[in-house]
Amino acid sequence: MNPNDIQVTDDIVAEHGLTLAEYARVIELIGRKPNFTELGLFSAAWNEHCSYKSSKVWLKTLPTTGPKVIHGPGENAGVVDIGDGQAVVFKMESHNHPSYIEPFQGAATGVGGILRDVFTMGARPVANMNALRFGAPDHPRTRHLVAGVVAGIGGYGNCIGVPTIGGETNFHASYNGNCLVNAMTVGIVQTDRIFTSAATGIGNPVVYVGSKTGRDGIHGATMASNVFGEGTDEKRPTVQVGDPFTEKLLLEACLELMAEDAILSIQDMGAAGLTSSSVEMAAKGGLGIELDLDKVPTREAGMTSYELMLSESQERMLMILDPRRADRARAVFEKWGLDFAIIGKTTDTGRIVLRHQGRIDCDLPLGALADEAPLYNRPYETPPLPPAIAAFDKKVDPGQALLHLMGSPDLCSRRWIWEQYDHMVMADTIQRPGGDAGVVRIHGTTKGLAITTDVTPRYVAADAVTGGAQAVAEAFRNLCAVGAEPLAVTDCLNFGNPQNPQVMGQIVGAIQGIGDACRALDMPVVSGNVSLYNQTGELAIQPTPAIGAVGLLADIDRMATLGFKAADDVILLIGTTKGHMGQSLYLREIAAQEAGPPPPVDLAAERRHGEFVRGLIREGRLSAVHDCADGGLLVALAEMALAGDRGAEISTPLDEADKTAFLFGEDQARYLICAKPDFAEAVLAEAEAQHIPCTRLGRTTDRTGRLTIDGFRPISLAELRSAHEGWLPGFMAAKPQ
Amino acid sequence: MKAAVIVFPGSNCDRDIADALAKICGMQPHMVWHKDQDLPEGLDLIVLPGGFSHGDYLRSGAIAAQAPVMRAVKSRAEAGCAVLGICNGFQILTEAGLLPGGLMRNAGLKFICRDVWLKVDAADTIYTRSYGSDAVIRIPVAHHDGNYTADERTLDKLEAEGRIAFRYTDPEGNIADTANPNGSARSIAGVLSANRRILGLMPHPERLIDPIQGGTDGRPMFNSLMEAFA
Numbered sequence: 008m009n010p011n012d013i014q015v016t017d018d019i020v021a022e023h024g025l026t027l028a029e030y031a032r033v034i035e036l037i038g039r040k041p042n043f044t045e046l047g048l049f050s051a052a053w054n055e056h057c058s059y060k061s062s063k064v065w066l067k068t069l070p071t072t073g074p075k076v077i078h079g080p081g082e083n084a085g086v087v088d089i090g091d092g093q094a095v096v097f098k099m100e101s102h103n104h105p106s107y108i109e110p111f112q113g114a115a116t117g118v119g120g121i122l123r124d125v126f127t128m129g130a131r132p133v134a135n136m137n138a139l140r141f142g143a144p145d146h147p148r149t150r151h152l153v154a155g156v157v158a159g160i161g162g163y164g165n166c167i168g169v170p171t172i173g174g175e176t177n178f179h180a181s182y183n184g185n186c187l188v189n190a191m192t193v194g195i196v197q198t199d200r201i202f203t204s205a206a207t208g209i210g211n212p213v214v215y216v217g218s219k220t221g222r223d224g225i226h227g228a229t230m231a232s233n234v235f236g237e238g239t240d241e242k243r244p245t246v247q248v249g250d251p252f253t254e255k256l257l258l259e260a261c262l263e264l265m266a267e268d269a270i271l272s273i274q275d276m277g278a279a280g281l282t283s284s285s286v287e288m289a290a291k292g293g294l295g296i297e298l299d300l301d302k303v304p305t306r307e308a309g310m311t312s313y314e315l316m317l318s319e320s321q322e323r324m325l326m327i328l329d330p331r332r333a334d335r336a337r338a339v340f341e342k343w344g345l346d347f348a349i350i351g352k353t354t355d356t357g358r359i360v361l362r363h364q365g366r367i368d369c370d371l372p373l374g375a376l377a378d379e380a381p382l383y384n385r386p387y388e389t390p391p392l393p394p395a396i397a398a399f400d401k402k403v404d405p406g407q408a409l410l411h412l413m414g415s416p417d418l419c420s421r422r423w424i425w426e427q428y429d430h431m432v433m434a435d436t437i438q439r440p441g442g443d444a445g446v447v448r449i450h451g452t453t454k455g456l457a458i459t460t461d462v463t464p465r466y467v468a469a470d471a472v473t474g475g476a477q478a479v480a481e482a483f484r485n486l487c488a489v490g491a492e493p494l495a496v497t498d499c500l501n502f503g504n505p506q507n508p509q510v511m512g513q514i515v516g517a518i519q520g521i522g523d524a525c526r527a528l529d530m531p532v533v534s535g536n537v538s539l540y541n542q543t544g545e546l547a548i549q550p551t552p553a554i555g556a557v558g559l560l561a562d563i564d565r566m567a568t569l570g571f572k573a574a575d576d577v578i579l580l581i582g583t584t585k586g587h588m589g590q591s592l593y594l595r596e597i598a599a600q601e602a603g604p605p606p607p608v609d610l611a612a613e614r615r616h617g618e619f620v621r622g623l624i625r626e627g628r629l630s631a632v633h634d635c636a637d638g639g640l641l642v643a644l645a646e647m648a649l650a651g652d653r654g655a656e657i658s659t660p661l662d663e664a665d666k667t668a669f670l671f672g673e674d675q676a677r678y679l680i681c682a683k684p685d686f687a688e689a690v691l692a693e694a695e696a697q698h699i700p701c702t703r704l705g706r707t708t709d710r711t712g713r714l715t716i717d718g719f720r721p722i723s724l725a726e727l728r729s730a731h732e733g734w735l736p737g738f739m740a741a742k743p744q
Numbered sequence: 745m746k747a748a749v750i751v752f753p754g755s756n757c758d759r760d761i762a763d764a765l766a767k768i769c770g771m772q773p774h775m776v777w778h779k780d781q782d783l784p785e786g787l788d789l790i791v792l793p794g795g796f797s798h799g800d801y802l803r804s805g806a807i808a809a810q811a812p813v814m815r816a817v818k819s820r821a822e823a824g825c826a827v828l829g830i831c832n833g834f835q836i837l838t839e840a841g842l843l844p845g846g847l848m849r850n851a852g853l854k855f856i857c858r859d860v861w862l863k864v865d866a867a868d869t870i871y872t873r874s875y876g877s878d879a880v881i882r883i884p885v886a887h888h889d890g891n892y893t894a895d896e897r898t899l900d901k902l903e904a905e906g907r908i909a910f911r912y913t914d915p916e917g918n919i920a921d922t923a924n925p926n927g928s929a930r931s932i933a934g935v936l937s938a939n940r941r942i943l944g945l946m947p948h949p950e951r952l953i954d955p956i957q958g959g960t961d962g963r964p965m966f967n968s969l970m971e972a973f974a
């Protein structure tokens with residue numbers, strides 16, 4: 008069948024997600040009407056997901072360079088030097104829309120896609136992370152989505168054999184119609200063997216490797232650039248199907264060939280499949296490309312050029328090979344049982360030409376596809392301020408409040424999730440899920456990589472600039488809390504419909520906040536992804552600019568963990584506590600208010616406090632460290648007690664009326680640290696000398712199993728543990744209402 | 745000591761076990777591709793590593809059990825060579841008929857990755873001698889299909905012949921349903937062949953051999969092997 012027999016009408020243009028103005032621009036650029044296949048290519052290259060047309064003007068304001076940055080945004084993943092001839096390669100990416108439609112495969116292929124982005128660059132993936140957001144627990148779809156997404160992430164990562172070492176999960180009604188699945192992969196590469204995507208050389212073979220192409224996922228990226236409405240379930244065929252076994256073979260085959268000088272450039276086929284990979288490679292190299300689509304390995308007969316170019320079948324790669332090494336390359340891929348097909352060649356024409364069944368089905372200037380996508384500076388407004396905090400009962404017993412919080416959906420243990428992920432394969436996991444950051448040893452060395460994902464969407468919703476900065480600050484804090492030197496971040500920016508000026512205002516504000524924090528904390532943004540249109544009808548998600556951050560531990564023997572280690576260690580609080588209750592979980596969960604401004608972020612204090620704590624860890628002077636985040640100081644203390652199975656006694660410096668705010672306020676730039684008494688004295692003195700706020704709170708106790716706060720009824724650790732561990736398994740085991 | 749690790753397509757603990765052998769036993773094992781017909785001469789030990797051979801898209805281990813190299817593994821096993829199957833390797837050994845029984849989907853139906861407690865039931869083997877009798881150890885599991893099953897006669901026979909190498913227990917060494925992570929019959933975590941030279945187990949001793957990993961209870965297995973083949 009000749010797809011170009013289909014006439015391109017206004018309706019067909021609209022179905023391809025292009026506006027009539029954008030279509031007019033296409034005609035202007037190529038000097039004629041595109042045929043159906045060509046329209047498909049424009050639709051794939053110009054959609055929001057691939058072109059960043061609504062966000063690019065703002066993304067350009069982010070800091071992306073630094074002395075250790077080898078590759079920033081624009082490659083498949085960011086690359087940062089970690090010394091000794093090695094670099095860390097990482098990126099976080101969303102797979103939101105597919106995961107809502109088909110949670111298992113949507114999440115699985117999200118993991119598969121981000122893994123490919125990392126090993127495409129020559130890196131062996133060493134860790135996966137994820138950031139998940141689901142609707143309210145009482146929403147009828149939530150349980151199904153949690154079960155499917157978690158099984159999908161595990162199913163893919165476990166099989167390919169890359170440990171999933173942590174992440175974050177939140178529940179909120181704004182995600183009822185749009186869950187978020189953000190997957191991050193971190194890999195390690197030799198700095199002299201980094202592979203990039205720009206095609207080089209004229210007449211070099213263009214090689215397709217991996218799985219065969221089927222009709223799955225056609226227009227996936229276009230689907231992911233739209234608001235959900237009625238009929239979302241009919242979009243299931245646009246979700247791809249993952250095959251982690253084939254990806255494992257592809258990983259090993261690619262790394263085996265990458266050890267030799269055969270591959271000139273390489274790009275994985277992700278969103279918009281063969282279209283985006285071939286267009287990006289040729290355009291980046293300033294070349295042209297000709298493909299003979301009859302040579303593409305297919306798993307179904309009768310696929311048209313349109314379908315071949317737009318399929319999002321998984322586990323595929325496109326490479327430009329050194330022609331002298333093509334036979335060797337074929338042997339490697341055939342050893343691993345993978346398809347290997349020379350499907351075209353590089354040219355000097357600056358055009359993409361597609362031949363199929365004796366016809367030329369497409370002949371377009373690459374620049375029009377790659378560089379001329381429309382850019383929008385969309386109108387934006389500062390979103391309205393949240394309501395002021397109404398009076399609430401401050402006399403709630405802190406033990407009761409803590410018990411409630413520790414067993415609430417956003418603070419309960421995520422064990423039910425991470426026990427379904429193989430977090431130990433590769434035998435280098437040295438900090439398992441549940442701590443401030445996951446840590447893997449750099450294989451064969453005594454160095455480590457610490458990894459965290461963070462954002463507090465309710466803060467961003469209340470004040471996008473502060474919320475954006477807080478996400479970076481918390482990531483920085485989580486890395487410092489294990490003793491790692493923060494290196495760089497990847498961002499995964501999830502928002503609603505950018506054509507709504509208030510949503511656009513959230514995007515603009517959050518990017519400003521992220522940029523401010525990244526500059527202040529010396530953490531450049533080296534890779535990222537934008538996911539817009541996370542919206543169902545008029546209801547947009549809470550703005551969720553997730554930050555994935557990576558830090559370096561110079562010596563893994565000097566790594567901190569959060570559990571109390573011994574009795575009679577002194578517990579110190581680093582940072583200033585004003586008792587900020589706005590947007591706190593206490594306010595939401597105990598006082599039933601989502602109100603007030605988020606806690607202010609003092610980036611200079613974050614930096615000084617983080618560096619101070621990191622220095623103490625490096626000197627080996629601390630027995631336990633934990634940052635104060637969601638839920639505030641008392642929640643942090645409880646998490647330390649549960650992790651170490653030891654109690655604590657603390658006293659609060661404020662008078663009774665303010666104790667709630669002291670214990671549950673979410674002031675930033677704070678850490679709880681523990682040290683032996685003689686060390687603690689030295690720490691207090693040193694903090695004073697450096698003008699770091701440092702308060703003695705109390706001491707750890709033996710296994711008496713209690714948290715004691717002056718003047719209140721002691722809190723039983725057993726009760727806390729039962730509430731903390733019980734909520735998620737109980738929720739998942741319960742029958743839907 | 746001379747060892748080989750078989751690499752199947754989809755194996756993903758092959759490097760981990762090779763590292764453990766190098767680190768503790770001081771030897772680099774031969775890495776043997778599943779399509780090879782022959783094994784190196786003079787092997788003391790063959791390891792079938794963990795992973796998802798052929799994606800486990802059929803029954804776990806069923807396709808790998810038919811790999812060309814498995815004929816050589818069987819003939820070496822018959823000649824008395826030690827064969828260790830961990831996780832997917834255990835599944836392959838049962839599918840290949842080198843060990844009795846089979847591994848079904850976990851009773852809870854979910855993949856499980858966590859530390860479990862094991863009691864060393866058979867301490868008189870080349871794998872377990874360094875643990876001592878009735879030792880209780882902590883080792884991680886990571887599997888979807890670890891639910892050991894066999895008919896009652898086989899289970900009775902395994903018990904009578906002392907061929908249950910490890911059982912899942914609580915930290916005090918007591919057998920209990922709550923301490924059995926996957927529903928395995930009689931809490932069996934590892935079994936031995938009749939000649940006690942073949943061991944299959946679901947837990948991963950190679951993952952806990954260094955304090956930085958959170959424990960060292962995997963180490964004595966490699967110490968035992970090193971002593972056996974010194």
